Amino acid sequence: MISVFLITGILISIAIGLSLYRVIKGPGVFNRTAAVNIIGTKTIALLVVMGYYFERPYFFDIALLYAMINFVGTLVFAKYLERGNLWS
Amino acid sequence: MVLIHIVTTFLLGAGLFFTFVGSIGLLRFPDFYTRLHATGKCDTLGAGLIILGLLIYHFFYYPETPLVPAKLIFLILFIFIANPTATHALMKAAYQMGIKPWRLGEERE
Numbered sequence: 001m002i003s004v005f006l007i008t009g010i011l012i013s014i015a016i017g018l019s020l021y022r023v024i025k026g027p028g029v030f031n032r033t034a035a036v037n038i039i040g041t042k043t044i045a046l047l048v049v050m051g052y053y054f055e056r057p058y059f060f061d062i063a064l065l066y067a068m069i070n071f072v073g074t075l076v077f078a079k080y081l082e083r084g085n086l087w088s
Numbered sequence: 089m090v091l092i093h094i095v096t097t098f099l100l101g102a103g104l105f106f107t108f109v110g111s112i113g114l115l116r117f118p119d120f121y122t123r124l125h126a127t128g129k130c131d132t133l134g135a136g137l138i139i140l141g142l143l144i145y146h147f148f149y150y151p152e153t154p155l156v157p158a159k160l161i162f163l164i165l166f167i168f169i170a171n172p173t174a175t176h177a178l179m180k181a182a183y184q185m186g187i188k189p190w191r192l193g194e195e196r197e
């Protein structure tokens with residue numbers, strides 16, 4: 001069962017590498033922001049799988065924190081791009 | 089116990105399938121809106137299925153720590169609420185910035 005977790009983690013990493021193309025190449029700032037948000041979601045799944053591969057449940061706390069920071073970061077960036085500033 | 093292995097492996101495989109479909113959609117679609125249409129749903133479902141498979145694995149192999157699955161359930165609920173919200177906010181910002189949707193026959197970005 002350990003090898004299943006290892007293979008899952010490697011395949012999620014390959015999917016992150018595929019999404020990284022859109023961050024580097026993608027035209028405009030919106031494509032890049034969307035790709036960063038999607039890489040963050042994949043990273044949450046990767047952290048949970050790593051927590052079972054190394055048998056350390058502390059990775060789940062990091063995954064929870066990463067989910068919250070990813071959500072708030074994307075919302076703040078969308079608001080900044082929409083209005084031009086954040087405090088009005 | 090073999091049945092739990094099969095169920096967990098199937099759920100991990102389904103989550104990986106949806107994750108890869110979302111990544112290929114992000115690479116291949118011609119427009120910002122269609123890219124988010126592909127990835128906003130596929131990625132949410134992929135991460136949810138992977139965490140659900142590991143949750144079932146945890147219930148049968150580590151029954152002495154029942155608080156860890158609570159964290160995973162909260163993680164699934166948070167992803168299912170937060171990820172479509174972020175996608176919607178980004179799409180609304182792009183629409184109000186004046187980015188035109190792609191039409192058939194135009195050059196893809």
